[in-house]
Amino acid sequence: MKLETYISTYCHIRNNKILINGKPFIKDAFDTDFSIFSKKVYKDLNLSYPKFFKMDNLSKLAFLAAECVLNREKTNEDDNIAIVLTNRASSLDTDRKHQSSIQDKESYYPSPAIFVYTLPNIAIGEISIKHQLKSENAFFILDAFNAEFLHNYACSLLENNKAESVLCGWVDYDNEKYDCFMYKVSQIGDIKHTINKLQNLYKIKD
Structure with missing residues (x-):
C-alpha cells in the first residue's frame, strides 16, 4: 500500500x-534590495x-x-528531517563574485568567505x-520548478524509511532576482501531498 503523505507547512519568498501557508508574514513589500530585505526578515523572525x-x-x-517552515513545528536534533532543494541558477550569483575576485590584479587571491559558497548545497549545510x-x-539543478521530481523524491525517502519528514523546495537566486517555495512533507499534515497540489501551491501569487 502506497504511503499517504501530507504537507504540513509551506512558505513563499518573492518580490520582497x-x-x-498562503498568508502574509510581512504584510508590506519593501522597495529595496535583497540584502536589506533579508535583514528585516531576520529581525522579524527574532533570530539570533x-x-x-x-x-x-x-x-x-x-x-x-x-x-x-521549521519554526512552525517543534523540531529537535533527533528528528530525522531530510532536505531536498532545487534551483535553476545553482550558485552562479556567488560564482560571479568569486571569478571577479580572481580577475582583480590588485588583489589576486579570492576570499575564502566567498569561495566556500560556490556550491549550492552549502545552503543545505547552513540549515542543517x-x-x-x-x-x-541533496541539491539538484533543474530548468524550472518540477513538482513531479520533488514529489517522487520525497515520497521515496519516506517510503524507504530514509527520513521521517522532508524539507523540500525551489530556492533560486541570481543577480537580485529570487524565487523561493519551501515546504515540509511527512505522514502528518492537513494538505494532501500530490503533484497537482504542489504545482498549485507553487503558483500562489502575493
Missing part, C-alpha cells in the same frame, strides 16, 4: 514578500544567529525559508547546522 550575516544570498534565502540535522540531503 513572505507568505507562510550571527553567522547569517556571513552567508551568501542563496544561503540566506534558503535559511530564512527553512526558519519560516542551525537545526542540527544529520539526515539525507
Whole structure:
C-alpha cells in the first residue's frame, strides 16, 4: 500500500514578500534590495544567529525559508528531517563574485568567505547546522520548478524509511532576482501531498 503523505507547512519568498501557508508574514513589500530585505526578515523572525550575516544570498534565502517552515513545528536534533532543494541558477550569483575576485590584479587571491559558497548545497549545510540535522540531503539543478521530481523524491525517502519528514523546495537566486517555495512533507499534515497540489501551491501569487 502506497504511503499517504501530507504537507504540513509551506512558505513563499518573492518580490520582497513572505507568505507562510498562503498568508502574509510581512504584510508590506519593501522597495529595496535583497540584502536589506533579508535583514528585516531576520529581525522579524527574532533570530539570533550571527553567522547569517556571513552567508551568501542563496544561503540566506534558503535559511530564512527553512526558519519560516521549521519554526512552525517543534523540531529537535533527533528528528530525522531530510532536505531536498532545487534551483535553476545553482550558485552562479556567488560564482560571479568569486571569478571577479580572481580577475582583480590588485588583489589576486579570492576570499575564502566567498569561495566556500560556490556550491549550492552549502545552503543545505547552513540549515542543517542551525537545526542540527544529520539526515539525507541533496541539491539538484533543474530548468524550472518540477513538482513531479520533488514529489517522487520525497515520497521515496519516506517510503524507504530514509527520513521521517522532508524539507523540500525551489530556492533560486541570481543577480537580485529570487524565487523561493519551501515546504515540509511527512505522514502528518492537513494538505494532501500530490503533484497537482504542489504545482498549485507553487503558483500562489502575493
